[in-house]
Amino acid sequence: MSSTLYAFGSRKSRLVPYLLLLPGLLLYLFVSLGPSVATTIYSFTDASGLLGTAVHWVGLANYEEFLFRGANARDNWEITLRTLQFAFLVTVVQTGFGLLAASLLNQRLRGRNAFRTIFFMPVILGATIIGLMWTLFLYPLGGPVEKLLNLLGTRSDFMGGPPSEAFYWIVWIQIWANMGTTMIIFLGGLQTIPNELHEAARIDGAGAWATFRAITFPLLTPSLNTNLLLNIIGSLQAWQLMLVIKGPTNGLNVLGIWIYALAFGRQSNNPTQAAMRQGYGAAASVLLFLLVLVVGLTAQYLIRRRERRLLG
Amino acid sequence: MKRRWSLVLLCLLLVVPALAFGQAKTTLELLIHQNDPMVNYINSMNEKFQAKYPAITVNVSVVKADELATSTQTRLTANDVDVIDMFGFAQGILPFMKGVDKPNWQTLIEAGYLMDLTGQPFLKFYDASAIKDAGSFNGRVYEVNTGRYAFTGVFYNKDLFAKYAVKVPTTWSQLLAAAATFKKNGIAPMTCGGKDGWPVLVAGYGILLSYYPDQAALVKGLWTGEVKWNSPKSVEMWKRMQILARDLIEPGASAIAFDAAPGRFASGAAAMLPAGSWDAPAIQAANPNLKLGYFPMPASDNAADNKYLGGKYDVGWVVNAHTAKKDAALKWLDFFSQPANYQEYVTATGIMPTQPTATLNTAFGKEAKPYLANFRLGFELLWANIKGQGQWMQPNASFFKPFNQWEDPAKLADQVQADLEVALKAAK
Numbered sequence: 001m002s003s004t005l006y007a008f009g010s011r012k013s014r015l016v017p018y019l020l021l022l023p024g025l026l027l028y029l030f031v032s033l034g035p036s037v038a039t040t041i042y043s044f045t046d047a048s049g050l051l052g053t054a055v056h057w058v059g060l061a062n063y064e065e066f067l068f069r070g071a072n073a074r075d076n077w078e079i080t081l082r083t084l085q086f087a088f089l090v091t092v093v094q095t096g097f098g099l100l101a102a103s104l105l106n107q108r109l110r111g112r113n114a115f116r117t118i119f120f121m122p123v124i125l126g127a128t129i130i131g132l133m134w135t136l137f138l139y140p141l142g143g144p145v146e147k148l149l150n151l152l153g154t155r156s157d158f159m160g161g162p163p164s165e166a167f168y169w170i171v172w173i174q175i176w177a178n179m180g181t182t183m184i185i186f187l188g189g190l191q192t193i194p195n196e197l198h199e200a201a202r203i204d205g206a207g208a209w210a211t212f213r214a215i216t217f218p219l220l221t222p223s224l225n226t227n228l229l230l231n232i233i234g235s236l237q238a239w240q241l242m243l244v245i246k247g248p249t250n251g252l253n254v255l256g257i258w259i260y261a262l263a264f265g266r267q268s269n270n271p272t273q274a275a276m277r278q279g280y281g282a283a284a285s286v287l288l289f290l291l292v293l294v295v296g297l298t299a300q301y302l303i304r305r306r307e308r309r310l311l312g
Numbered sequence: 313m314k315r316r317w318s319l320v321l322l323c324l325l326l327v328v329p330a331l332a333f334g335q336a337k338t339t340l341e342l343l344i345h346q347n348d349p350m351v352n353y354i355n356s357m358n359e360k361f362q363a364k365y366p367a368i369t370v371n372v373s374v375v376k377a378d379e380l381a382t383s384t385q386t387r388l389t390a391n392d393v394d395v396i397d398m399f400g401f402a403q404g405i406l407p408f409m410k411g412v413d414k415p416n417w418q419t420l421i422e423a424g425y426l427m428d429l430t431g432q433p434f435l436k437f438y439d440a441s442a443i444k445d446a447g448s449f450n451g452r453v454y455e456v457n458t459g460r461y462a463f464t465g466v467f468y469n470k471d472l473f474a475k476y477a478v479k480v481p482t483t484w485s486q487l488l489a490a491a492a493t494f495k496k497n498g499i500a501p502m503t504c505g506g507k508d509g510w511p512v513l514v515a516g517y518g519i520l521l522s523y524y525p526d527q528a529a530l531v532k533g534l535w536t537g538e539v540k541w542n543s544p545k546s547v548e549m550w551k552r553m554q555i556l557a558r559d560l561i562e563p564g565a566s567a568i569a570f571d572a573a574p575g576r577f578a579s580g581a582a583a584m585l586p587a588g589s590w591d592a593p594a595i596q597a598a599n600p601n602l603k604l605g606y607f608p609m610p611a612s613d614n615a616a617d618n619k620y621l622g623g624k625y626d627v628g629w630v631v632n633a634h635t636a637k638k639d640a641a642l643k644w645l646d647f648f649s650q651p652a653n654y655q656e657y658v659t660a661t662g663i664m665p666t667q668p669t670a671t672l673n674t675a676f677g678k679e680a681k682p683y684l685a686n687f688r689l690g691f692e693l694l695w696a697n698i699k700g701q702g703q704w705m706q707p708n709a710s711f712f713k714p715f716n717q718w719e720d721p722a723k724l725a726d727q728v729q730a731d732l733e734v735a736l737k738a739a740k
């Protein structure tokens with residue numbers, strides 16, 4: 001009869017895995033779940049965020065104001081639609097570019113490792129450095145891109161211009177800043193595909209595109225799914241780059257930065273009469289969470305269905 | 313013998329830490345907004361203050377003006393700030409204002425975050441009216457306001473004006489003619505710190521003031537419906553704001569940060585800079601040889617409408633009511649308020665003084681003096697944001713291209729009025 005040795009006696013040792021999980025769980029509770037629950041409770045109050053100020057329970061008033069009250073509600077719906085547009089563009093383009101970069105950098109190329117590092121570097125730079133870099137690069141009074149446009153007989157205000165133009169520049173910078181992560185995940189997926197499959201396809205006379213379409217891309221499904229979910233969720237919540245580059249700006253805001261503006265009194269250009277409304281901002285962030293949940297779950301359902309169909 | 317030395321050692325062990333504690337340094341935390349001349353002056357004044365009070369060290373944190381309110385709230389909540397610069401608060405919520413967001417300063421006072429400074433000895437150095445108008449609430453004093461800035465005027469380069477034989481414009485047509493002359497000669501008519509957004513808003517305030525010199529009446533009229541943002545008069549005002557943003561301010565100004573605009577103007581790249589008088593010291597510092605002038609924005613073709621200078625009470629000092637360094641904070645305020653130090657502050661910053669003994673003896677001060685009799689408090693101090701008010705409900709020249717999306721002044725006027733009416737309806 002075999003016996004298993006337990007370090008502290010059989011009953012206590014069954015507790016060891018849970019004890020080892022406890023620090024992580026506590027960290028999650030204090031840093032993530034706890035503040036999320038607190039934010040949800042806050043969203044039903046008129047809290048300004050100042051300790052010592054009277055806080056009143058207002059029920060669904062913040063939600064009603066955000067979604068239905070006055071011209072404010074119109075602006076909020078416009079911001080929500082813009083957030084979805086932002087997330088769609090960033091997800092599609094970033095995923096596509098990430099796949100392209102990974103495919104190229106999976107080849108046997110001289111300096112391949114250096115290129116991989118260069119592509120990944122923006123991920124570690126941080127929003128402040130990236131924002132400053134691109135502000136200088138796109139400086140409309142003599143910056144490098146402006147000089148190039150002048151040679152072509154035109155000019156642009158880039159991110160300082162009308163929102164219809166500035167928006168796409170910010171989408172591009174968001175993609176540039178995060179494409180490295182997408183590329184690395186795809187690269188990992190490409191390297192799990194056995195070379196024999198590609199060789200077999202080559203022997204059978206399949207070209208590069210046919211091989212990619214019939215073999216590589218289907219087998220990249222797990223990596224694709226991971227990237228799509230990360231990109232959708234990340235881009236729906238994006239706000240740091242926009243804060244560094246532009247700050248809250250009419251006609252350009254997405255939900256992430258709008259929540260910051262509402263909570264910290266930057267929803268108008270009037271610094272004397274600014275008002276911080278953290279209860280209202282909390283309601284907006286709960287709505288953003290619900291949006292991310294709905295979009296994320298829908299995307300996950302569609303992605304999983306495709307994965308089951310392709311890979312069984 | 314041993315016992316005697318033991319007693320001496322014991323006494324030393326008790327007394328020395330007590331002495332050290334008694335002379336422990338206090339660090340006074342100061343929070344101010346970015347304004348180069350003010351920051352430089354405060355740093356130099358702090359050296360003199362610390363020399364006078366060696367037990368107090370002053371640590372200054374500087375933030376951008378549009379982040380001051382956020383930083384103020386978070387640091388007061390964390391109780392790690394003692395003295396804060398806060399823009400002067402002119403009035404609270406008026407009886408006819410319903411459904412408005414309470415401004416932060418009022419929330420801070422009512423929550424007990426700002427120290428009541430009523431009766432402090434250094435208040436006697438200031439104009440009673442400035443103390444009342446720009447730092448009091450419900451009869452108590454919470455802020456020591458340090459001065460007013462005008463923000464509806466236009467700085468101009470006297471040498472460029474002389475070179476191209478351009479006279480100081482007193483009407484809108486004259487302003488357009490001056491701009492055309494400069495453009496023809498390759499000089500940008502105006503520059504502005506468009507990157508930060510609010511400098512273009514401020515540049516437009518001069519146009520607003522020409523059309524509505526009584527800004528308090530404007531605010532009330534908007535609430536009661538007597539004044540509309542899309543009346544023929546207002547549409548004309550919006551058209552002129554568009555011309556300012558699109559044609560007078562140089563292309564690419566959207567890239568110029570507000571603290572870089574004075575240097576650009578001082579370099580001669582532009583003939584005029586519509587900005588607040590807080591920029592005067594920075595312009596002079598960038599180019600001490602520049603002959604600087606200032607005139608009210610002439611947005612009307614009737615010169616009599618263009619004689620006003622609008623502005624606000626600007627930097628004021630408030631004290632954290634929960635500070636453990638109350639004595640140090642009040643010493644600092646007292647030191648700042650001493651007439652000799654205050655005069656240096658006025659000269660360094662170009663602020664219009666709120667102490668009767670101080671004078672603005674700078675070149676700019678002499679330029680602005682003739683207009684100060686017609687000083688008016690600006691719209692932004694008097695308006696309270698209404699819950700439900702839309703994002704376009706503001707008299708803001710930066711709504712127009714190239715800074716934002718609007719191209720049709722009449723359509724923008726309709727949008728602004730619609731945003732206001734929806735909010736007023738919801739507020740009743």
